[in-house]
Amino acid sequence: METKRDERKALVSGQKRAHIMKAARAVFEAEGLEGASLRAIAAQAGYTPAALYFHFDSKEALYAEVLRSSLAALGDAVDQSIVGLCLPEDRLKRAAMAFFNHYAAKPRDLDLGFYLFRGGMKPAGLGSAHDEKLNAALQAALQPVAAAAEALGASAREARLIMVEIFAHATGLLLLLHTGRIRMFGASAPGLMEAYVKERVELLRMRRAAPRKAVPEPSPM
Structure with a gap:
Protein backbone atom coordinates (compact mmCIF):
# COMPACT_ATOMS: atom_id res chain seq x y z
CA MET A 1 0.00 0.00 0.00
CA GLU A 2 2.79 2.40 0.94
CA THR A 3 4.60 1.66 -2.31
CA LYS A 4 1.57 2.60 -4.42
CA ARG A 5 1.13 5.80 -2.43
CA ASP A 6 4.79 6.65 -2.98
CA GLU A 7 4.44 5.94 -6.69
CA ARG A 8 1.43 8.25 -6.93
CA LYS A 9 3.31 10.99 -5.09
CA ALA A 10 6.31 10.58 -7.40
CA LEU A 11 4.02 10.74 -10.45
CA VAL A 12 2.30 13.90 -9.24
CA SER A 13 5.64 15.45 -8.34
CA GLY A 14 7.01 14.63 -11.80
CA GLN A 15 3.97 16.17 -13.47
CA LYS A 16 4.30 19.34 -11.39
CA ARG A 17 7.99 19.53 -12.21
CA ALA A 18 7.27 19.20 -15.95
CA HIS A 19 4.57 21.88 -15.70
CA ILE A 20 6.97 24.23 -13.92
CA MET A 21 9.65 23.64 -16.56
CA LYS A 22 7.17 24.42 -19.34
CA ALA A 23 6.18 27.64 -17.61
CA ALA A 24 9.83 28.50 -16.96
CA ARG A 25 10.72 28.06 -20.60
CA ALA A 26 7.94 30.45 -21.63
CA VAL A 27 9.21 33.08 -19.16
CA PHE A 28 12.85 32.59 -20.21
CA GLU A 29 11.89 33.03 -23.86
CA ALA A 30 10.05 36.25 -23.03
CA GLU A 31 12.40 37.76 -20.44
CA GLY A 32 15.75 36.00 -20.82
CA LEU A 33 17.73 34.54 -17.95
CA GLU A 34 18.55 37.91 -16.45
CA GLY A 35 15.01 39.29 -16.70
CA ALA A 36 13.24 36.18 -15.43
CA SER A 37 12.37 35.62 -11.80
CA LEU A 38 11.01 32.69 -9.81
CA ARG A 39 7.99 34.83 -8.93
CA ALA A 40 7.18 35.36 -12.62
CA ILE A 41 7.68 31.66 -13.35
CA ALA A 42 5.43 30.73 -10.44
CA ALA A 43 2.72 33.06 -11.75
CA GLN A 44 3.03 31.54 -15.23
CA ALA A 45 2.69 28.05 -13.75
CA GLY A 46 -0.18 29.04 -11.44
CA TYR A 47 1.78 28.18 -8.30
CA THR A 48 3.16 30.12 -5.38
CA PRO A 49 6.90 30.89 -5.32
CA ALA A 50 7.18 28.58 -2.31
CA ALA A 51 5.86 25.69 -4.42
CA LEU A 52 8.68 26.27 -6.92
CA TYR A 53 11.34 26.21 -4.21
CA PHE A 54 10.23 22.69 -3.36
CA HIS A 55 11.46 21.58 -6.80
CA PHE A 56 14.14 24.16 -7.74
CA ASP A 57 16.27 26.34 -5.48
CA SER A 58 16.96 29.09 -8.03
CA LYS A 59 16.09 30.32 -11.49
Missing part, protein backbone atom coordinates in the same frame (compact mmCIF):
# COMPACT_ATOMS: atom_id res chain seq x y z
CA GLU A 60 19.56 29.18 -12.61
CA ALA A 61 18.73 25.64 -11.49
CA LEU A 62 15.48 25.85 -13.45
CA TYR A 63 17.22 27.16 -16.57
CA ALA A 64 19.81 24.40 -16.25
CA GLU A 65 17.09 21.74 -16.09
CA VAL A 66 15.26 23.17 -19.10
CA LEU A 67 18.52 23.23 -21.05
CA ARG A 68 19.46 19.74 -19.87
CA SER A 69 16.15 18.44 -21.22
CA SER A 70 16.81 20.20 -24.53
CA LEU A 71 20.30 18.68 -24.80
CA ALA A 72 18.92 15.23 -23.98
CA ALA A 73 16.52 15.55 -26.92
CA LEU A 74 19.44 16.63 -29.12
CA GLY A 75 21.48 13.62 -28.02
CA ASP A 76 18.57 11.28 -28.76
CA ALA A 77 18.17 12.76 -32.24
CA VAL A 78 21.87 12.29 -33.03
CA ASP A 79 21.93 8.75 -31.62
CA GLN A 80 18.82 7.75 -33.58
CA SER A 81 20.30 9.08 -36.81
CA ILE A 82 23.13 6.53 -36.80
CA VAL A 83 21.21 3.43 -35.71
CA GLY A 84 22.02 0.54 -38.04
CA LEU A 85 24.85 2.32 -39.87
CA CYS A 86 28.08 0.37 -40.13
CA LEU A 87 30.41 2.59 -42.15
CA PRO A 88 32.09 5.33 -40.09
CA GLU A 89 31.78 7.82 -42.95
CA ASP A 90 28.01 7.33 -42.97
CA ARG A 91 27.85 7.69 -39.19
CA LEU A 92 29.86 10.91 -39.26
CA LYS A 93 27.70 12.43 -41.99
CA ARG A 94 24.42 11.43 -40.37
CA ALA A 95 25.43 12.49 -36.87
CA ALA A 96 26.67 15.91 -38.04
CA MET A 97 23.55 16.53 -40.12
CA ALA A 98 21.29 15.32 -37.31
CA PHE A 99 22.84 17.95 -35.04
CA PHE A 100 22.30 20.64 -37.68
CA ASN A 101 18.77 19.54 -38.60
CA HIS A 102 17.67 19.32 -34.96
CA TYR A 103 18.51 22.97 -34.35
CA ALA A 104 17.32 24.01 -37.81
CA ALA A 105 13.87 22.72 -36.84
CA LYS A 106 14.06 24.06 -33.26
CA PRO A 107 15.60 27.55 -33.29
CA ARG A 108 14.40 28.34 -29.76
CA ASP A 109 16.42 25.37 -28.47
CA LEU A 110 19.50 26.88 -30.11
CA ASP A 111 18.72 30.19 -28.40
CA LEU A 112 18.36 28.32 -25.12
CA GLY A 113 21.75 26.65 -25.51
CA PHE A 114 23.50 29.95 -26.19
CA TYR A 115 21.54 31.96 -23.60
CA LEU A 116 20.26 34.20 -26.42
CA PHE A 117 16.81 34.89 -24.99
CA ARG A 118 17.03 38.71 -24.87
CA GLY A 119 20.58 38.36 -23.63
CA GLY A 120 22.45 38.92 -26.88
CA MET A 121 25.79 37.37 -27.73
CA LYS A 122 27.88 37.49 -24.58
CA PRO A 123 29.48 35.03 -22.16
CA ALA A 124 26.93 33.47 -19.83
CA GLY A 125 26.80 30.66 -17.33
CA LEU A 126 24.73 29.13 -14.58
CA GLY A 127 27.50 28.41 -12.09
CA SER A 128 30.32 25.90 -12.37
CA ALA A 129 28.31 22.92 -11.11
CA HIS A 130 25.52 23.40 -13.67
CA ASP A 131 27.90 24.46 -16.47
CA GLU A 132 30.08 21.37 -16.17
CA LYS A 133 27.10 19.02 -16.41
CA LEU A 134 25.56 20.90 -19.34
CA ASN A 135 28.86 21.08 -21.24
CA ALA A 136 29.25 17.34 -20.71
CA ALA A 137 25.73 16.77 -22.07
CA LEU A 138 26.52 18.79 -25.21
CA GLN A 139 29.76 16.91 -25.77
CA ALA A 140 27.94 13.61 -25.27
CA ALA A 141 25.44 14.61 -27.96
CA LEU A 142 28.33 15.30 -30.36
CA GLN A 143 30.39 12.27 -29.37
CA PRO A 144 29.15 10.12 -32.30
CA VAL A 145 30.87 12.60 -34.62
CA ALA A 146 34.21 12.20 -32.83
CA ALA A 147 33.81 8.42 -32.61
CA ALA A 148 33.18 8.17 -36.34
CA ALA A 149 36.18 10.38 -37.11
CA GLU A 150 38.40 8.11 -35.00
CA ALA A 151 37.03 5.08 -36.86
CA LEU A 152 38.09 6.83 -40.06
CA GLY A 153 41.67 7.02 -38.81
CA ALA A 154 41.84 10.29 -36.89
CA SER A 155 43.67 10.38 -33.59
CA ALA A 156 41.62 11.05 -30.46
CA ARG A 157 42.81 14.67 -30.44
CA GLU A 158 42.11 15.14 -34.16
CA ALA A 159 38.67 13.58 -33.78
CA ARG A 160 37.82 15.97 -30.97
CA LEU A 161 38.94 18.94 -33.07
CA ILE A 162 36.82 17.72 -35.98
CA MET A 163 33.85 17.52 -33.63
CA VAL A 164 34.50 21.12 -32.51
CA GLU A 165 34.90 22.29 -36.12
CA ILE A 166 31.60 20.70 -37.15
CA PHE A 167 29.88 22.23 -34.11
CA ALA A 168 31.27 25.67 -34.98
CA HIS A 169 30.39 25.36 -38.67
CA ALA A 170 26.86 24.18 -37.90
CA THR A 171 26.13 26.92 -35.37
CA GLY A 172 27.45 29.59 -37.72
CA LEU A 173 25.19 28.41 -40.52
CA LEU A 174 22.26 28.07 -38.13
CA LEU A 175 22.76 31.68 -37.04
CA LEU A 176 22.65 32.80 -40.69
CA LEU A 177 19.63 30.57 -41.31
CA HIS A 178 17.53 31.72 -38.36
CA THR A 179 18.33 35.41 -38.80
CA GLY A 180 17.59 35.23 -42.53
CA ARG A 181 21.09 36.49 -43.37
CA ILE A 182 21.77 33.42 -45.50
CA ARG A 183 19.40 34.84 -48.15
CA MET A 184 21.70 37.77 -48.89
CA PHE A 185 24.28 35.23 -50.12
CA GLY A 186 21.77 33.30 -52.20
CA ALA A 187 22.91 30.13 -50.46
CA SER A 188 21.34 27.16 -48.71
CA ALA A 189 22.40 26.57 -45.11
CA PRO A 190 21.60 22.82 -45.22
CA GLY A 191 23.40 22.54 -48.56
CA LEU A 192 26.51 24.28 -47.23
CA MET A 193 26.47 22.08 -44.13
CA GLU A 194 26.21 18.89 -46.19
CA ALA A 195 29.04 20.02 -48.47
CA TYR A 196 31.28 20.83 -45.51
CA VAL A 197 30.68 17.50 -43.79
CA LYS A 198 31.22 15.62 -47.05
CA GLU A 199 34.53 17.43 -47.54
CA ARG A 200 35.70 16.55 -44.03
CA VAL A 201 34.78 12.89 -44.55
CA GLU A 202 36.56 12.75 -47.91
CA LEU A 203 39.74 14.19 -46.44
CA LEU A 204 39.72 11.54 -43.73
CA ARG A 205 39.06 8.76 -46.24
CA MET A 206 41.84 9.94 -48.55
CA ARG A 207 44.32 10.10 -45.71
CA ARG A 208 43.35 6.63 -44.54
CA ALA A 209 43.72 5.24 -48.07
CA ALA A 210 47.10 6.89 -48.69
CA PRO A 211 50.01 4.40 -48.59
CA ARG A 212 52.18 4.71 -45.52
CA LYS A 213 55.80 5.65 -46.15
CA ALA A 214 58.23 2.91 -45.26
CA VAL A 215 60.63 3.77 -42.48
CA PRO A 216 64.21 3.30 -43.82
CA GLU A 217 66.31 0.77 -42.00
CA PRO A 218 69.41 2.12 -40.27
CA SER A 219 72.63 1.85 -42.26
CA PRO A 220 75.06 -0.84 -41.09
CA MET A 221 78.02 0.47 -39.16
Whole structure:
Protein backbone atom coordinates (compact mmCIF):
# COMPACT_ATOMS: atom_id res chain seq x y z
CA MET A 1 0.00 0.00 0.00
CA GLU A 2 2.79 2.40 0.94
CA THR A 3 4.60 1.66 -2.31
CA LYS A 4 1.57 2.60 -4.42
CA ARG A 5 1.13 5.80 -2.43
CA ASP A 6 4.79 6.65 -2.98
CA GLU A 7 4.44 5.94 -6.69
CA ARG A 8 1.43 8.25 -6.93
CA LYS A 9 3.31 10.99 -5.09
CA ALA A 10 6.31 10.58 -7.40
CA LEU A 11 4.02 10.74 -10.45
CA VAL A 12 2.30 13.90 -9.24
CA SER A 13 5.64 15.45 -8.34
CA GLY A 14 7.01 14.63 -11.80
CA GLN A 15 3.97 16.17 -13.47
CA LYS A 16 4.30 19.34 -11.39
CA ARG A 17 7.99 19.53 -12.21
CA ALA A 18 7.27 19.20 -15.95
CA HIS A 19 4.57 21.88 -15.70
CA ILE A 20 6.97 24.23 -13.92
CA MET A 21 9.65 23.64 -16.56
CA LYS A 22 7.17 24.42 -19.34
CA ALA A 23 6.18 27.64 -17.61
CA ALA A 24 9.83 28.50 -16.96
CA ARG A 25 10.72 28.06 -20.60
CA ALA A 26 7.94 30.45 -21.63
CA VAL A 27 9.21 33.08 -19.16
CA PHE A 28 12.85 32.59 -20.21
CA GLU A 29 11.89 33.03 -23.86
CA ALA A 30 10.05 36.25 -23.03
CA GLU A 31 12.40 37.76 -20.44
CA GLY A 32 15.75 36.00 -20.82
CA LEU A 33 17.73 34.54 -17.95
CA GLU A 34 18.55 37.91 -16.45
CA GLY A 35 15.01 39.29 -16.70
CA ALA A 36 13.24 36.18 -15.43
CA SER A 37 12.37 35.62 -11.80
CA LEU A 38 11.01 32.69 -9.81
CA ARG A 39 7.99 34.83 -8.93
CA ALA A 40 7.18 35.36 -12.62
CA ILE A 41 7.68 31.66 -13.35
CA ALA A 42 5.43 30.73 -10.44
CA ALA A 43 2.72 33.06 -11.75
CA GLN A 44 3.03 31.54 -15.23
CA ALA A 45 2.69 28.05 -13.75
CA GLY A 46 -0.18 29.04 -11.44
CA TYR A 47 1.78 28.18 -8.30
CA THR A 48 3.16 30.12 -5.38
CA PRO A 49 6.90 30.89 -5.32
CA ALA A 50 7.18 28.58 -2.31
CA ALA A 51 5.86 25.69 -4.42
CA LEU A 52 8.68 26.27 -6.92
CA TYR A 53 11.34 26.21 -4.21
CA PHE A 54 10.23 22.69 -3.36
CA HIS A 55 11.46 21.58 -6.80
CA PHE A 56 14.14 24.16 -7.74
CA ASP A 57 16.27 26.34 -5.48
CA SER A 58 16.96 29.09 -8.03
CA LYS A 59 16.09 30.32 -11.49
CA GLU A 60 19.56 29.18 -12.61
CA ALA A 61 18.73 25.64 -11.49
CA LEU A 62 15.48 25.85 -13.45
CA TYR A 63 17.22 27.16 -16.57
CA ALA A 64 19.81 24.40 -16.25
CA GLU A 65 17.09 21.74 -16.09
CA VAL A 66 15.26 23.17 -19.10
CA LEU A 67 18.52 23.23 -21.05
CA ARG A 68 19.46 19.74 -19.87
CA SER A 69 16.15 18.44 -21.22
CA SER A 70 16.81 20.20 -24.53
CA LEU A 71 20.30 18.68 -24.80
CA ALA A 72 18.92 15.23 -23.98
CA ALA A 73 16.52 15.55 -26.92
CA LEU A 74 19.44 16.63 -29.12
CA GLY A 75 21.48 13.62 -28.02
CA ASP A 76 18.57 11.28 -28.76
CA ALA A 77 18.17 12.76 -32.24
CA VAL A 78 21.87 12.29 -33.03
CA ASP A 79 21.93 8.75 -31.62
CA GLN A 80 18.82 7.75 -33.58
CA SER A 81 20.30 9.08 -36.81
CA ILE A 82 23.13 6.53 -36.80
CA VAL A 83 21.21 3.43 -35.71
CA GLY A 84 22.02 0.54 -38.04
CA LEU A 85 24.85 2.32 -39.87
CA CYS A 86 28.08 0.37 -40.13
CA LEU A 87 30.41 2.59 -42.15
CA PRO A 88 32.09 5.33 -40.09
CA GLU A 89 31.78 7.82 -42.95
CA ASP A 90 28.01 7.33 -42.97
CA ARG A 91 27.85 7.69 -39.19
CA LEU A 92 29.86 10.91 -39.26
CA LYS A 93 27.70 12.43 -41.99
CA ARG A 94 24.42 11.43 -40.37
CA ALA A 95 25.43 12.49 -36.87
CA ALA A 96 26.67 15.91 -38.04
CA MET A 97 23.55 16.53 -40.12
CA ALA A 98 21.29 15.32 -37.31
CA PHE A 99 22.84 17.95 -35.04
CA PHE A 100 22.30 20.64 -37.68
CA ASN A 101 18.77 19.54 -38.60
CA HIS A 102 17.67 19.32 -34.96
CA TYR A 103 18.51 22.97 -34.35
CA ALA A 104 17.32 24.01 -37.81
CA ALA A 105 13.87 22.72 -36.84
CA LYS A 106 14.06 24.06 -33.26
CA PRO A 107 15.60 27.55 -33.29
CA ARG A 108 14.40 28.34 -29.76
CA ASP A 109 16.42 25.37 -28.47
CA LEU A 110 19.50 26.88 -30.11
CA ASP A 111 18.72 30.19 -28.40
CA LEU A 112 18.36 28.32 -25.12
CA GLY A 113 21.75 26.65 -25.51
CA PHE A 114 23.50 29.95 -26.19
CA TYR A 115 21.54 31.96 -23.60
CA LEU A 116 20.26 34.20 -26.42
CA PHE A 117 16.81 34.89 -24.99
CA ARG A 118 17.03 38.71 -24.87
CA GLY A 119 20.58 38.36 -23.63
CA GLY A 120 22.45 38.92 -26.88
CA MET A 121 25.79 37.37 -27.73
CA LYS A 122 27.88 37.49 -24.58
CA PRO A 123 29.48 35.03 -22.16
CA ALA A 124 26.93 33.47 -19.83
CA GLY A 125 26.80 30.66 -17.33
CA LEU A 126 24.73 29.13 -14.58
CA GLY A 127 27.50 28.41 -12.09
CA SER A 128 30.32 25.90 -12.37
CA ALA A 129 28.31 22.92 -11.11
CA HIS A 130 25.52 23.40 -13.67
CA ASP A 131 27.90 24.46 -16.47
CA GLU A 132 30.08 21.37 -16.17
CA LYS A 133 27.10 19.02 -16.41
CA LEU A 134 25.56 20.90 -19.34
CA ASN A 135 28.86 21.08 -21.24
CA ALA A 136 29.25 17.34 -20.71
CA ALA A 137 25.73 16.77 -22.07
CA LEU A 138 26.52 18.79 -25.21
CA GLN A 139 29.76 16.91 -25.77
CA ALA A 140 27.94 13.61 -25.27
CA ALA A 141 25.44 14.61 -27.96
CA LEU A 142 28.33 15.30 -30.36
CA GLN A 143 30.39 12.27 -29.37
CA PRO A 144 29.15 10.12 -32.30
CA VAL A 145 30.87 12.60 -34.62
CA ALA A 146 34.21 12.20 -32.83
CA ALA A 147 33.81 8.42 -32.61
CA ALA A 148 33.18 8.17 -36.34
CA ALA A 149 36.18 10.38 -37.11
CA GLU A 150 38.40 8.11 -35.00
CA ALA A 151 37.03 5.08 -36.86
CA LEU A 152 38.09 6.83 -40.06
CA GLY A 153 41.67 7.02 -38.81
CA ALA A 154 41.84 10.29 -36.89
CA SER A 155 43.67 10.38 -33.59
CA ALA A 156 41.62 11.05 -30.46
CA ARG A 157 42.81 14.67 -30.44
CA GLU A 158 42.11 15.14 -34.16
CA ALA A 159 38.67 13.58 -33.78
CA ARG A 160 37.82 15.97 -30.97
CA LEU A 161 38.94 18.94 -33.07
CA ILE A 162 36.82 17.72 -35.98
CA MET A 163 33.85 17.52 -33.63
CA VAL A 164 34.50 21.12 -32.51
CA GLU A 165 34.90 22.29 -36.12
CA ILE A 166 31.60 20.70 -37.15
CA PHE A 167 29.88 22.23 -34.11
CA ALA A 168 31.27 25.67 -34.98
CA HIS A 169 30.39 25.36 -38.67
CA ALA A 170 26.86 24.18 -37.90
CA THR A 171 26.13 26.92 -35.37
CA GLY A 172 27.45 29.59 -37.72
CA LEU A 173 25.19 28.41 -40.52
CA LEU A 174 22.26 28.07 -38.13
CA LEU A 175 22.76 31.68 -37.04
CA LEU A 176 22.65 32.80 -40.69
CA LEU A 177 19.63 30.57 -41.31
CA HIS A 178 17.53 31.72 -38.36
CA THR A 179 18.33 35.41 -38.80
CA GLY A 180 17.59 35.23 -42.53
CA ARG A 181 21.09 36.49 -43.37
CA ILE A 182 21.77 33.42 -45.50
CA ARG A 183 19.40 34.84 -48.15
CA MET A 184 21.70 37.77 -48.89
CA PHE A 185 24.28 35.23 -50.12
CA GLY A 186 21.77 33.30 -52.20
CA ALA A 187 22.91 30.13 -50.46
CA SER A 188 21.34 27.16 -48.71
CA ALA A 189 22.40 26.57 -45.11
CA PRO A 190 21.60 22.82 -45.22
CA GLY A 191 23.40 22.54 -48.56
CA LEU A 192 26.51 24.28 -47.23
CA MET A 193 26.47 22.08 -44.13
CA GLU A 194 26.21 18.89 -46.19
CA ALA A 195 29.04 20.02 -48.47
CA TYR A 196 31.28 20.83 -45.51
CA VAL A 197 30.68 17.50 -43.79
CA LYS A 198 31.22 15.62 -47.05
CA GLU A 199 34.53 17.43 -47.54
CA ARG A 200 35.70 16.55 -44.03
CA VAL A 201 34.78 12.89 -44.55
CA GLU A 202 36.56 12.75 -47.91
CA LEU A 203 39.74 14.19 -46.44
CA LEU A 204 39.72 11.54 -43.73
CA ARG A 205 39.06 8.76 -46.24
CA MET A 206 41.84 9.94 -48.55
CA ARG A 207 44.32 10.10 -45.71
CA ARG A 208 43.35 6.63 -44.54
CA ALA A 209 43.72 5.24 -48.07
CA ALA A 210 47.10 6.89 -48.69
CA PRO A 211 50.01 4.40 -48.59
CA ARG A 212 52.18 4.71 -45.52
CA LYS A 213 55.80 5.65 -46.15
CA ALA A 214 58.23 2.91 -45.26
CA VAL A 215 60.63 3.77 -42.48
CA PRO A 216 64.21 3.30 -43.82
CA GLU A 217 66.31 0.77 -42.00
CA PRO A 218 69.41 2.12 -40.27
CA SER A 219 72.63 1.85 -42.26
CA PRO A 220 75.06 -0.84 -41.09
CA MET A 221 78.02 0.47 -39.16
